Amino acid sequence: MYISVVTTTRRGRPTQAEAKKLHQKLRKAAVATFVKHGYDGTSMDAIAKAAGITRRTLYARYPDKRAVFLDVIPWALTRTTEREAAQEIDDVDLRTALVAVGRAGLARAIDPDVVRLKRIAMTESARFPEFAVSAHSMTWSPRHRQVMDLLHRHHEAGAIDVDDPELTAGHFIALVEHLPARLADSGIYRSSEEEERHLQRAVDLFLRGVLRRE
Missing domain, CATH: 1.10.357.10 (Tetracycline Repressor, domain 2)
Known part of the structure; x- marks a missing residue:
């Protein structure tokens, strides 16, 4: 009797380039969400959904919505297109x-x-x-x-x-x-x-x- 064992390789930490790309994607999604719903109408769930990431991933980078707002607003208003x-x-x-x-x-x-x-x-x-x-x-x-x-x-x-x-x-x-x-x-x-x-x-x-x- 043969037992087939399937092994999975656990993905390591993202590279610096991947982390930067994810951060940019998250920022753009957050800005779009704030523009559409305003500050009070925006939630962490809505930001995570717009960015296509999990709540856990979002909270790993920002403790709350206030922190997201403080980061993305100056970035969006000063970034070079x-x-x-x-x-x-x-x-x-x-x-x-x-x-x-x-x-x-x-x-x-x-x-x-x-x-x-x-x-x-x-x-x-x-x-x-x-x-x-x-x-x-x-x-x-x-x-x-x-x-x-x-x-x-x-x-x-x-x-x-x-x-x-x-x-x-x-x-x-x-x-x-x-x-x-x-x-x-x-x-x-x-x-x-x-x-x-x-x-x-x-x-x-x-x-x-x-x-x-x-």
């Missing part, structure tokens, strides 16, 4: 570079999910003093640094006259994004042609103020 990451602006003229950065920022500022996410974060700010900066400022930070570096580089080359790149970069972002973002926050979305016209005009006005004059 694939479109932004693909931009090559080092070897182009200043206007072309500003238009590229401004176009990506404008698209992000009026993205319905981003608008909704900022609204949720601001609504919950009283419960989350850990948010030392406003949700609106979070969306600016990566782009702010990008514009600062761009202005510094062209100032050093003698093309523009900017004595405070940090402040000037903030003015550029405000000029491009502030009005469209405020309109979107009120549910008003202009046509793509209108937004492009707004962007081009904003860049031209900005350049008039920083270009070096003979």
